[in-house]
Amino acid sequence: QVKLVESGGGVVQPGRSLRLSCAVSGLIFRSYGMHWVRQAPGKGPEWVAAILYDGSRKYYGDSVKGRFTISRDNSKNTLYLQMNSLRVEDTAVYYCGKDPKKQEPLPYGVDVWGQGTTVTVSS
Amino acid sequence: NFVLTQPHSVSESPGKTVIISCTRSSGSIASNYVQWYQQRPGSSPTTVIYEDDERPSGVPDRFSATFDTSSNSASLTISGLKTEDEAVYYCQSYNSSTWVFGGGTKLTVL
Numbered sequence: 001q002v003k004l005v006e007s008g009g010g011v012v013q014p015g016r017s018l019r020l021s022c023a024v025s026g027l028i029f030r031s032y033g034m035h036w037v038r039q040a041p042g043k044g045p046e047w048v049a050a051i052l053y054d055g056s057r058k059y060y061g062d063s064v065k066g067r068f069t070i071s072r073d074n075s076k077n078t079l080y081l082q083m084n085s086l087r088v089e090d091t092a093v094y095y096c097g098k099d100p101k102k103q104e105p106l107p108y109g110v111d112v113w114g115q116g117t118t119v120t121v122s123s
Numbered sequence: 124n125f126v127l128t129q130p131h132s133v134s135e136s137p138g139k140t141v142i143i144s145c146t147r148s149s150g151s152i153a154s155n156y157v158q159w160y161q162q163r164p165g166s167s168p169t170t171v172i173y174e175d176d177e178r179p180s181g182v183p184d185r186f187s188a189t190f191d192t193s194s195n196s197a198s199l200t201i202s203g204l205k206t207e208d209e210a211v212y213y214c215q216s217y218n219s220s221t222w223v224f225g226g227g228t229k230l231t232v233l
Contacts, residue, residue: 044224059222109217110215111170
């Protein structure tokens with residue numbers, strides 16, 4: 001059974017940093033692209049970032065480009081999201097998600113979601 | 124970038140069939156896979172369709188999807204509606220550098 005467990009959320013002041021983690025089990029992690037998706041209170045999901053299965057390519061949404069960094073450690077079956085220069089509008093539940101196909105040259109969606117971790121940016 | 128447009132809400136009775144549309148503003152709907160996600164209140168999203176028309180294990184075959192290039196839209200069909208299907212449904216697709224979600228359709232089963 002594939003399981004994704006996010007952690008690292010919390011309350012942080014504007015301008016500060018936070019690192020989210022997503023521990024993955026039940027599959028060969030290094031074979032799958034991964035995504036971070038966030039959902040602000042009362043809003044729909046917003047794609048944040050994606051990373052290829054081998055970490056060789058990374059993609060970012062316009063609202064986080066230059067501030068957030070997605071990475072992965074395939075030896076630890078863990079996905080990360082380093083969030084710098086946080087803004088009030090980054091307040092959301094952050095979900096990690098697994099791409100459906102193995103070794104896809106371009107991650108395209110999510111077939112398994114984590115339960116999410118909440119990030120609140122407030123002074 | 125492109126936009127995916129969904130109806131804000133739909134409602135139907137138990138046992139009936141409902142179709143939720145998702146129209147892509149630019150670029151062909153057939154060029155990139157479309158996914159559909161279900162989100163019940165207070166819960167994480169779950170995937171009901173990926174890769175245009177594939178169902179993850181555990182998703183009943185009451186859920187199906189297709190796309191229509193003439194209208195540049197994808198559609199999610201839920202047949203034999205159950206009260207547990209009441210949720211918000213989001214479509215999602217992508218291009219070479221960005222992933223886009225539709226605004227969501229609230230399905231009420233009454």
